[in-house]
Amino acid sequence: MNLWRLSLAYLRHQKLTAALNVFLLALGSAIIVVLLLASTQLKDNLVRDAGGIDLVVGAKGSPLQLILSSIYHIDAPTGNIDLAEARRWSRHRLVDRAIPVALGDSVQGFRIVGTSDDFLPLYDAEFAGGRGWHAPMQAVLGAQVAAATGLSVGDNFAGVHGFAASGHTHEDSRYTVVGVLAPTRSVIDRLALTDVRSVWALHGGLGHDHGHEDEHAADDHGHEHEHEHDEDHTHGHAEQPGAPDHDHHDTHAAVEQAPLPSVLEPDFPATGRQITALLLISDSPLAALTLPRLINRVSSLQAAAPVAEITRLLGLIGFGLDTLAAFAGLMIAAAALSVFVALYNALRARRVDLAMMRSLGASRVQLLRHILLEGQMLALGGVTLGLLIGHLVTEGLGLWLQDAQLFHLTGWAWQPAEWGLLVMAVVVGLLAALLPAIQAYRVDIARTLAGE
């Protein structure tokens, strides 16, 4: 027997009350844990998915929509922009790297992103198998795409027009999987990557509306041949005369030796070609300040900074999170009050027990500690259960979000602020048990036992 077991015995004796108090505390702290884990991981995800991109240049529209569609791949694109104009900005002196993004198709709900080789290093993506594309219609799959579709290197698939799971499929020209990426826990896991030229091959340079896409579907090959013809001409006297860009997907042999040069190279024919957005990276802090204003003013394009948009988005979400957190805090306060009332009421009935313990040799301090301990056990039990539930719920939420192809969320992470919850439990337990404990300390053994 010791004080710990004595307190436990009393809690067991009042199972229902104890369970109710633990449950109240657990619920409040579980909500806080979920909010804590979800909000920090959401922020981490947003920052990681931004991949160090300083600016996104795209068609005019909502800057948030531009960021969501071309970086996070969760919204419809704002429109297309001319490659020529995009290329002009990629040459700006404040820009260190520029990466094209062309959207339009998907595979089993995962977006196919036409881009350049520079896209992979943004997310430190490494190959789990295969290699990068060396020709159009070759695709590299993100880890989650490969896992969900079951496609692996050497397989081929048809892109589906649009971003829904079903729709018009480009059956006539199929993609070949040349590489599969290792998981990165970033947005790239959910993308199928290919060269911009593949998207152009299927969409005729992306130059026309989706509305009359189908009419032109038959001509697509025609366009393609024309464009590639152009390309061959220009690249004939480019820096790789030995490796002519016969990127027609039938002539593999010569093409597959080296990566394709970026379509942003100045000698690439831009006429009639469009991309969805241009991702810009700059070493200069000035870029994020001056470029958007400049681009928005002098061109028909818009530029948006991911960091600014994330901050704005988190600000909007943050308000909701604060409200929920306040609600959870209120629940914890109610739980603390409930623990207090339970201990206080129980003490009336226990006054005789406490006096009897004194009669058996207990000191006043022992009785004080006995009641404080009981408060601590309730509070710590509640918060510990809350932490457990919070982490489990977060993990469940993460699995569900994974199915919904949204951001990565895991319950198996620990936030330093959770230590704060445990400290709070100790304080709550102490506060709730303090008054009853002091009463236990003051129990008069003569009046209680000899007065009866």
Place this chain on the structure above:
Amino acid sequence: MLCIRDLEHCYTDVPVVRLAHLDVGAGEQLAILGPSGSGKSTLLHLLAGVLTPTRGEIQVCEQPLARMSEAARDRFRGRHIGLVYQSLHLIAALSVAENLALARYLAGLAPDPARIDDTLERVGLVAFKASYPAQLSQGQRQRVALARALVNEPRLILADEPTSSLDDANAERVATLLIERARAADAALVVTTHDRRLADRFERRLTLGETRVVA
């Protein structure tokens, strides 16, 4: 063992207990008799150090109870005095064995499951060691309280009306237990009672109100 000089206790202005002289040695047994309200319980609580007398001195094992600090008196009682209250005061949240274990723990004694079993064995309750007080009969509860008072091997055993709520068979059993256990441990035993069944088994009796020891 137990030594009283010029004892007087008043709750209000009127003295409830007045005792000039009383000695009980180790192994001696005394029954305190008297009608209801004559101050039997009060005297027993005084002997246990639960109440502090208005006047006079009480010594247990050569220790003056009144001059100890409250904490020291509680510790001393826990260790050396086995007290059975008229209304038992078993801890309802604890099992029978745990009630005994608590008595050892609070007296600062090492846990001793073997001794607890042994004590329960002697009062015939080993089978009920895991039961809770609410699940026991009044006679069984009385024996649990007795076992709890005995488990620390006290030098002085005090029992307040230990047989008043029991039938003949149970009263007989409890009386025998008390007398035999006290004798076996060579402890001093003082019981209060208005129950003739119990009083008759004591050679030495003190009837309150008369302040006279019947030898």
